Amino acid sequence: MNTGRNDQTAPDRIKARYWIETAYPLEDAAAIMAGEQSTGTFVRVPGETDELRQWHAAHVEELVELGTVDAPSLTGSGLPKGYNLPAVRRTAEVVLSWPLANMGASLPNLLATAAGNLFELKPFSGLKLLDVTLPPVFLDAYQGPQFGVDGTRRLTAVYGRPVIGTIIKPSVGMTPEQTAAHVRMLAEAGVDFIKDDELQADGPHCPFEQRATAVLQTLNDFANRTGKRPMYAANITGEIDQMLRRHDLVAAAGGTCVMVSLNSVGLPAMNMLRRHAQVAIHGHRNGWGMFSRSHATGMSFIAYQKFWRLAGIDHVHVNGLRNKFCEEDSSVMASARACLTPMFPAPHKPCTIVPVFSSGQSARQVHDTYSGLGSMDLIYACGGGILAHPMGPAAGVRSLQQAWEAAASGIALRDYATNHTELREALEAFAG
Numbered sequence: 001m002n003t004g005r006n007d008q009t010a011p012d013r014i015k016a017r018y019w020i021e022t023a024y025p026l027e028d029a030a031a032i033m034a035g036e037q038s039t040g041t042f043v044r045v046p047g048e049t050d051e052l053r054q055w056h057a058a059h060v061e062e063l064v065e066l067g068t069v070d071a072p073s074l075t076g077s078g079l080p081k082g083y084n085l086p087a088v089r090r091t092a093e094v095v096l097s098w099p100l101a102n103m104g105a106s107l108p109n110l111l112a113t114a115a116g117n118l119f120e121l122k123p124f125s126g127l128k129l130l131d132v133t134l135p136p137v138f139l140d141a142y143q144g145p146q147f148g149v150d151g152t153r154r155l156t157a158v159y160g161r162p163v164i165g166t167i168i169k170p171s172v173g174m175t176p177e178q179t180a181a182h183v184r185m186l187a188e189a190g191v192d193f194i195k196d197d198e199l200q201a202d203g204p205h206c207p208f209e210q211r212a213t214a215v216l217q218t219l220n221d222f223a224n225r226t227g228k229r230p231m232y233a234a235n236i237t238g239e240i241d242q243m244l245r246r247h248d249l250v251a252a253a254g255g256t257c258v259m260v261s262l263n264s265v266g267l268p269a270m271n272m273l274r275r276h277a278q279v280a281i282h283g284h285r286n287g288w289g290m291f292s293r294s295h296a297t298g299m300s301f302i303a304y305q306k307f308w309r310l311a312g313i314d315h316v317h318v319n320g321l322r323n324k325f326c327e328e329d330s331s332v333m334a335s336a337r338a339c340l341t342p343m344f345p346a347p348h349k350p351c352t353i354v355p356v357f358s359s360g361q362s363a364r365q366v367h368d369t370y371s372g373l374g375s376m377d378l379i380y381a382c383g384g385g386i387l388a389h390p391m392g393p394a395a396g397v398r399s400l401q402q403a404w405e406a407a408a409s410g411i412a413l414r415d416y417a418t419n420h421t422e423l424r425e426a427l428e429a430f431a432g
Helices: 025-037 050-056 107-114 146-156 176-189 208-226 242-254 267-275 301-311 331-340 363-373 391-411 413-417 421-429
Strands: 013-022 058-067 089-099 123-132 163-167 193-194 230-234 256-260 280-284 297-299 314-317 354-357 379-381
Touching: 013 058, 013 107, 025 050, 025 058, 025 089, 050 391, 058 176, 058 230, 058 301, 089 379, 107 123, 107 301, 107 354, 107 391, 123 379, 146 163, 146 280, 146 354, 163 391, 176 193, 176 208, 193 379, 208 230, 230 280, 256 267, 267 280, 267 301, 280 379, 297 301, 301 314, 301 331, 314 331, 331 354, 331 421, 354 363, 363 391, 363 421, 391 413, 391 421, 413 421
Parallel strands: 123 297, 163 193, 163 379, 193 230, 230 256, 256 280, 280 314, 314 354, 354 379
Antiparallel strands: 013 089, 013 123, 058 089
């Protein structure tokens, strides 16, 4: 089914793809979605002219039935008038489109349109946003990532392999001095990337200014002595004015990255930070489960990461294989591949960003990660996979480097471990 208007404005239309579950006839359900998110209301009202509807109503571009379900996935849904039980609930994929003129090139208003009141509509016992497709005019309003893959490699001086990273743990409780000492140990171990935990912000036991100053001085001393400067993602999450001041402190002290909890600050705050930023922006998606945990509602990461890429992040977390969370490996890999897939065709800026693998990662997941992604363009962040290595953190880092060497060469981990002690010890230590 394709009911979209085909005219000269079509290339400027915004499209969104959804999965739906409903007891309503599918054509009626799709029309309800289109009306709710554009010109319609539950009855036609004065002022809703045919001309207005022609130019501003959302269009149902595609409608593909998928199958039926035995019971509603979500509570609270309704049935069409006159419907006789038992209800047959169908699932489908729906593509809606809107003229750019409805909301302009505005990410907050795009979010309100593509992911607004649809989720609460009574006709639906399931509705999830799967993807969005945007016209390149959004690049005139938003800058996208400043550094991305190439810039991150330049800032870390890591080429030909993934950036090996880790997280400062314990997440809270350490003083600025203890945190700096911990970072010194990680730098000496050979880590390329070190980040604050999302829970470590600006508490009275470890104020941001004191912590960031101590850590960056430690890394400056290390760089002056060794020529290597690990990237430190300082958690600057806070009010907008706080984030801008914290960014400036990091940049003035020689830092190359800041971290922000995306769901905590919102798109406008991220856009302002990006316009101000001189360093890379590491996006943490904590709280992501609110959008993703249910198959029947929320938003896929494929759609989610496009909003944040345009807003200007350079890295984003995608979970990891065989992780501690509920996300399946296939979803993790699809998320990571999406980050490296251009949003816009050439010659437009592609807005690709670095996927960050984390959560229970060690040398054991490396081959499957490389096989699934087909690229070395990632940050591979390990906590226990480095710090809990039986030979110490430096051996933990080396075991990861060896695992990626084996993966790139097409050599099985066990075979490569025969002549690489650090890798062999990691495989035995993290066998569980």
